[in-house]
Amino acid sequence: MNKIITISRQYGSGGREIGQKIAEHYGIPFYDNELITRAAKESGFAEETFARAEEKATNSLLYSLAMGINVYGNQDFGFGGLSLDDRIFLAQSDVIRKVAEEGPCVIVGRCADYVLKERDDVCNLFIHAAMSFRIDRAVKVYGVDEKSAADTVIKNDKRRANYYNYHVGEKWNNLNNYDIVVRSDFQGIDRAVAAICAYIGD
Amino acid sequence: MNKIITISRQYGSGGREIGQKIAEHYGIPFYDNELITRAAKESGFAEETFARAEEKATNSLLYSLAMGINVYGNQDFGFGGLSLDDRIFLAQSDVIRKVAEEGPCVIVGRCADYVLKERDDVCNLFIHAAMSFRIDRAVKVYGVDEKSAADTVIKNDKRRANYYNYHVGEKWNNLNNYDIVVRSDFQGIDRAVAAICAYIGD
Numbered sequence: 001m002n003k004i005i006t007i008s009r010q011y012g013s014g015g016r017e018i019g020q021k022i023a024e025h026y027g028i029p030f031y032d033n034e035l036i037t038r039a040a041k042e043s044g045f046a047e048e049t050f051a052r053a054e055e056k057a058t059n060s061l062l063y064s065l066a067m068g069i070n071v072y073g074n075q076d077f078g079f080g081g082l083s084l085d086d087r088i089f090l091a092q093s094d095v096i097r098k099v100a101e102e103g104p105c106v107i108v109g110r111c112a113d114y115v116l117k118e119r120d121d122v123c124n125l126f127i128h129a130a131m132s133f134r135i136d137r138a139v140k141v142y143g144v145d146e147k148s149a150a151d152t153v154i155k156n157d158k159r160r161a162n163y164y165n166y167h168v169g170e171k172w173n174n175l176n177n178y179d180i181v182v183r184s185d186f187q188g189i190d191r192a193v194a195a196i197c198a199y200i201g202d
Numbered sequence: 203m204n205k206i207i208t209i210s211r212q213y214g215s216g217g218r219e220i221g222q223k224i225a226e227h228y229g230i231p232f233y234d235n236e237l238i239t240r241a242a243k244e245s246g247f248a249e250e251t252f253a254r255a256e257e258k259a260t261n262s263l264l265y266s267l268a269m270g271i272n273v274y275g276n277q278d279f280g281f282g283g284l285s286l287d288d289r290i291f292l293a294q295s296d297v298i299r300k301v302a303e304e305g306p307c308v309i310v311g312r313c314a315d316y317v318l319k320e321r322d323d324v325c326n327l328f329i330h331a332a333m334s335f336r337i338d339r340a341v342k343v344y345g346v347d348e349k350s351a352a353d354t355v356i357k358n359d360k361r362r363a364n365y366y367n368y369h370v371g372e373k374w375n376n377l378n379n380y381d382i383v384v385r386s387d388f389q390g391i392d393r394a395v396a397a398i399c400a401y402i403g404d
Contacts, residue, residue, distance in 0.1 A: 123388070123389075126377060126383075128377060128378060173376050173377050173378055174375050174376070174377070175328060175330060175375050175376070175377040175380070175383045176330060176375055178377070178383065178385070179384075179385040179388045179389075180382075180383065180384050180385065180397065181328075181377045181380065181382065181383035181384075182381075182382050182383075182401065183380070183381040183382065186325070186381045187325075187381075187401055187402070187403065191400070191401055191403060192401070194400040194401070195382065195397045195398070195400045195401035196397070197400075198393070198396040198397045198399075198400040199384065199389055199393055199394070199396070199397035200389070201389065201393060
């Protein structure tokens with residue numbers, strides 16, 4: 001197997017777990033928070049600034065307006081007119097490209113499909129699931145309060161959709177953006193992993 | 203395996219061939235033109251009327267307006283106010299429900315996912331592929347003229363998207379409508395079949 005695997009996923013769908021299982025199956029690196037940490041260290045930005053970036057995107061217009069208050073003068077990046085969040089995205093993108101150069105791996109989130117679109121050895125996945133499954137998982141796996149779980153799921157999905165739309169300029173839920181899309185709750189997470197591995201091959 | 207499998211597919215993506223291979227794998231019936239024939243015979247409509255119906259949908263608004271010239275008085279259907287095309291859709295839907303009641307099978311096209319949405323034993327697939335692959339397939343497999351092949355692919359997709367949008371009220375390319383979506387050209391048709399069968403199980 002000589003592929004870079006990117007995963008986009010609805011909140012609570014088990015996309016991260018599926019990514020870990022695929023990485024284990026192939027014995028390849030898995031990048032998620034590790035990626036953020038690495039990017040933060042290499043670029044000199046504080047880690048929490050990176051962690052906050054994805055969560056901050058509310059919608060593409062509001063986001064653009066809010067980000068209009070640009071941070072100028074950081075010549076390390078050479079993009080004087082870009083917002084702080086755009087710079088973080090570019091720094092993250094650099095890291096994604098670097099780890100992809102190192103060989104096969106699994107990268108979750110952060111529009112890695114878009115960042116690596118010039119490569120022809122990338123397999124882009126999307127994982128989704130029924131709302132009830134995701135609410136249940138938010139409570140049981142992430143410890144989200146039961147009363148606010150539905151809200152948390154909806155808000156996180158909206159943020160991810162807006163983040164994708166803002167950076168990629170495409171609809172997050174458009175199936176044409178992905179090579180394989182799997183609904184994790186219908187047949188279960190292990191079968192989702194089996195389907196993806198059958199698709200990718202040895 | 204105790205599932206009804208429905209397939210929506212971009213024109214030239216190999217969705218029909220994938221459906222046939224899945225049906226062979228499980229030894230279950232495959233419904234496509236057979237379905238039209240059966241529906242036509244049971245309802246008394248001419249076969250060609252059925253074959254034309256899917257191709258006629260241009261876009262949901264124009265379609266609705268055009269279909270405003272209703273055909274009244276056919277009391278066999280008991281839906282006096284419905285257009286001819288809506289009646290055909292209902293007759294097809296009846297057939298889809300009947301074959302689904304008979305047991306596991308593969309049904310290609312005709313919004314079978316929507317028609318069977320009340321059942322919990324239905325697995326909904328979508329097959330797509332890169333434009334270049336589909337143009338090539340239109341020429342080689344369907345014998346479409348090379349010069350007009352790109353146009354044919356685009357027009358057929360538009361018709362299918364509008365047909366789905368009109369009858370289902372959802373975007374055809376919204377991944378949330380399907381349990382598994384596979385891009386057939388990236389890893390090839392046989393691997394697409396393997397992935398789907400791994401997902402569905404024995």
